[in-house]
Amino acid sequence: MSIQHDESPKLMKGNEALAEAAIRANMQAYFGYPITPQSEILEYLTEQVPKRSKAVVLQAESEVASINMIYGAGGAGARVMTSSSSPGFSLMQEGISYIAAAEIPCLLVNVQRGGPGLGTIQPAQGDYFQATKGGGHGDYHIIVLAPNSVQEMADFVFEGFRLAEEYRMPALILADGAIGQMMEKVYLPKEGSLPFTQHDWATTGKPKSRERNFITSLHMEPDKMESVNLHLQDKYRKLRKEERYELFKVKDADIILVAFGLTARVCTKVMDLANEKGLRVGVVRPITLYPFPSDIIASLATPNRVFLTVEMNSGQMVEDVRLAVNGKSPVYFRGRMGGMIPTPEDILLEVEALAEKHNLIQV
Amino acid sequence: METKIDSMELVYAKPETLTDTPMHYCPGCGHGVAHKILMEVIDEMGITENTIGVAPVGCSVFAYMYMNVDMQEAAHGRASAAATGIKRVLPDKFVFSYQGDGDLAAIGTAETIHTVNRGENILMVFINNGIYGMTGGQMAPTSLAGMKTSTSPYGRDCATMGTPIKMTELIANLPGAYYVTRQSVHTPAAVRKLKKAIKASFEAQKQKKGTCFIEIVSNCPSGWKMTPLESNDWMEKNMFPYYTPGDIKVPQEMK
Amino acid sequence: MITGTVIIATEICKGCELCIASCPQNSLALSSSINRKGYRYAELVLDNCTGCINCALVCPDSAITVYRQAKPAKRASSPSLSAQTA
Ligand SMILES: Cc1ncc(C[n+]2csc(CCOP(=O)(O)OP(=O)(O)O)c2C)c(N)n1
Ligand code: SF4
Numbered sequence: 287m288s289i290q291h292d293e294s295p296k297l298m299k300g301n302e303a304l305a306e307a308a309i310r311a312n313m314q315a316y317f318g319y320p321i322t323p324q325s326e327i328l329e330y331l332t333e334q335v336p337k338r339s340k341a342v343v344l345q346a347e348s349e350v351a352s353i354n355m356i357y358g359a360g361g362a363g364a365r366v367m368t369s370s371s372s373p374g375f376s377l378m379q380e381g382i383s384y385i386a387a388a389e390i391p392c393l394l395v396n397v398q399r400g401g402p403g404l405g406t407i408q409p410a411q412g413d414y415f416q417a418t419k420g421g422g423h424g425d426y427h428i429i430v431l432a433p434n435s436v437q438e439m440a441d442f443v444f445e446g447f448r449l450a451e452e453y454r455m456p457a458l459i460l461a462d463g464a465i466g467q468m469m470e471k472v473y474l475p476k477e478g479s480l481p482f483t484q485h486d487w488a489t490t491g492k493p494k495s496r497e498r499n500f501i502t503s504l505h506m507e508p509d510k511m512e513s514v515n516l517h518l519q520d521k522y523r524k525l526r527k528e529e530r531y532e533l534f535k536v537k538d539a540d541i542i543l544v545a546f547g548l549t550a551r552v553c554t555k556v557m558d559l560a561n562e563k564g565l566r567v568g569v570v571r572p573i574t575l576y577p578f579p580s581d582i583i584a585s586l587a588t589p590n591r592v593f594l595t596v597e598m599n600s601g602q603m604v605e606d607v608r609l610a611v612n613g614k615s616p617v618y619f620r621g622r623m624g625g626m627i628p629t630p631e632d633i634l635l636e637v638e639a640l641a642e643k644h645n646l647i648q649v
Numbered sequence: 650m651e652t653k654i655d656s657m658e659l660v661y662a663k664p665e666t667l668t669d670t671p672m673h674y675c676p677g678c679g680h681g682v683a684h685k686i687l688m689e690v691i692d693e694m695g696i697t698e699n700t701i702g703v704a705p706v707g708c709s710v711f712a713y714m715y716m717n718v719d720m721q722e723a724a725h726g727r728a729s730a731a732a733t734g735i736k737r738v739l740p741d742k743f744v745f746s747y748q749g750d751g752d753l754a755a756i757g758t759a760e761t762i763h764t765v766n767r768g769e770n771i772l773m774v775f776i777n778n779g780i781y782g783m784t785g786g787q788m789a790p791t792s793l794a795g796m797k798t799s800t801s802p803y804g805r806d807c808a809t810m811g812t813p814i815k816m817t818e819l820i821a822n823l824p825g826a827y828y829v830t831r832q833s834v835h836t837p838a839a840v841r842k843l844k845k846a847i848k849a850s851f852e853a854q855k856q857k858k859g860t861c862f863i864e865i866v867s868n869c870p871s872g873w874k875m876t877p878l879e880s881n882d883w884m885e886k887n888m889f890p891y892y893t894p895g896d897i898k899v900p901q902e903m904k
Numbered sequence: 905m906i907t908g909t910v911i912i913a914t915e916i917c918k919g920c921e922l923c924i925a926s927c928p929q930n931s932l933a934l935s936s937s938i939n940r941k942g943y944r945y946a947e948l949v950l951d952n953c954t955g956c957i958n959c960a961l962v963c964p965d966s967a968i969t970v971y972r973q974a975k976p977a978k979r980a981s982s983p984s985l986s987a988q989t990a
């Protein structure tokens with residue numbers, strides 16, 4: 287899909303750009319509950335939508351209600367979105383499991399904050415496991431897109447809706463408080479440039495011409511339940527062709543940094559600093575965290591290379607990197623937690639230490 | 650018995666809005682009657698094509714197997730949130746939720762109250778059988794004081810387990826509730842009254858009046874460990890004094 | 905005298921007896937044989953059914969269809985009469 291953009295940029299907050307993009311993507315309903323650092327999304331929509339479209343924007347009584355409203359409205363065939371931040375997103379997990387099982391397309395947004403518990407309102411990436419490994423109960427996955435700029439906050443709304451509708455499954459924009467709050471130039475996607483999908487499975491009222499439609503995740507017979515699972519797994523396999531990532535100078539790199547979202551921005555900075563010092567450092571930025579771009583990482587794994595995964599958590603994506611590398615290169619991890627953002631200087635020290643340890647100092 | 654039906658006219662048959670799938674409910678369970686009457690009204694009003702229902706988690710989880718309209722099966726307690734979602738994007742369709750007392754009055758209490766408080770233009774059908782049927786007869790928020798269930802084996806002790814909740818009276822206080830009534834399905838007369846209440850609710854929905862809420866005090870022969878006839882008798886003697894059938898909130902224009 | 909009859913889907917019937925209790929004519933009783941599900945089912949045992957539909961209304965499994973002797977054809981009512989009853 288090629289998104290058409292405005293010719294001139296706007297200066298916007300990540301959360302607002304995302305909300306604006308949702309309006310331009312002809313989102314038909316939004317249900318959400320306030321939580322920092324993403325409340326601007328609900329605020330922006332409640333302010334703008336009444337003036338500009340017929341879309342439903344409803345502040346629900348909780349995230350539990352929001353996600354089940356998404357189930358209902360999405361099941362009725364509407365283009366629907368909700369957003370939250372970590373604690374609220376945890377509350378949605380049961381509903382997301384139902385939505386995944388019932389194959390309802392929808393766009394979810396988690397502007398992460400530090401945890402566990404009520405945690406902090408500062409940015410973090412501690413919900414990687416929850417986002418990419420299913421999050422709720424049962425065997426399921428959702429599409430996970432990790433933006434690292436305000437531009438991507440806007441673009442991934444279009445991309446997310448498209449993927450969700452094509453694969454009949456939830457798509458998640460996994461951002462963090464910093465991306466949500468930062469102001470940047472953004473070329474907004476053009477209104478109406480996302481074609482609308484008609485869903486023949488939706489519960490819109492049963493005309494005489496067809497059997498009734500029902501949306502359910504209940505299958506009491508184990509063989510039926512297994513076949514539903516097999517169907518989902520098959521879909522996830524097909525989804526792998528949507529893997530997306532960005533590569534920076536990996537071809538000649540001795541040290542490959544792997545990072546997503548905000549930390550990927552830090553890592554490209556580290557790469558520049560390291561390159562100046564004569565160290566051959568490259569960066570892999572997974573854009574789809576599910577499906578995870580394992581193949582490209584596997585193809586880069588060689589005995590004379592070192593991987594360093596950088597995250598704002600205690601080491602979550604690094605597990606997927608290790609699986610992809612599969613022992614062919616050493617894999618290290620560097621992270622900060624609780625709302626702390628790693629500084630480029632911090633990571634550079636780590637890179638230098640690794641270079642020394644593995645004799646990678648170039649002259 | 651042999652009687653000639655050639656010369657007779659058909660006066661009652663299963664509504665077309667019910668599928669031919671045999672119901673899984675225990676013998677004599679009120680769920681079946683409630684389903685039938687709901688579907689009968691939809692049939693008679695000619696709104697089959699414009700109706701979307703939401704089934705709960707509870708014994709009626711399979712309602713969509715029997716109700717021949719577009720249906721969604723919601724998570725436990727969230728039927729009214731799902732119904733809100735449907736109604737908001739399809740405001741001109743008829744939407745109903747169908748929920749048990751565990752679903753609507755325990756785990757889904759917040760959704761119930763806020764759905765009604767927003768005055769969502771839907772019909773909420775609330776089956777109060779004073780017990781968790783599906784999971785095997787545990788105590789419900791509506792279980793009567795002293796009632797023995799599998800999780801209140803010595804009887805419900807209100808001091809520690811709370812008093813049986815009168816959800817219907819509670820939500821009747823909310824301005825969003827348009828028409829609130831308590832009905833039952835254990836006698837032909839009761840069934841006829843329920844039918845009127847359902848019809849009035851869909852009429853109100855057409856006029857976008859707000860939430861209509863029908864509690865059906867019902868039996869659970871299996872959970873109560875009684876025969877169907879005993880259970881209806883027990884219901885009249887024990888449930889009705891506390892959950893007394895009758896209208897609770899009727900707008901002036903409906904009187 | 906109005907007469908009626910019921911057809912009971914005996915394979916659907918679960919023998920709950922609610923119809924039996926609701927019949928003002930005591931026309932119904934449980935069978936002595938059982939259906940394939942193992943239930944004794946309701947059946948018409950007397951010839952006095954009026955077709956009141958009570959049994960069908962309370963049947964949870966919608967197993968009962970009711971027929972009634974057709975009323976004598978209505979006389980064409982005069983316009984003035986129908987205006988009064990409208
Ligand atoms: C989140 C969650 N918790 C618990 C359950 C288990 N559960 C299924 S039905 C039910 C209670 C149903 O009782 P009620 O709503 O009164 O309906 P009934 O079966 O009596 O018709 C429970 C606790 C569940 N399915 N989901
Ligand atoms: S357990 Fe109770 S509520 Fe459930 S079908 Fe049986 S009688 Fe009905």
Ligand code: SF4
Nearest residue numbers: 927953954956957959
């Ligand atoms: S129709 Fe009326 S009279 Fe006839 S069997 Fe049923 S309840 Fe009895």
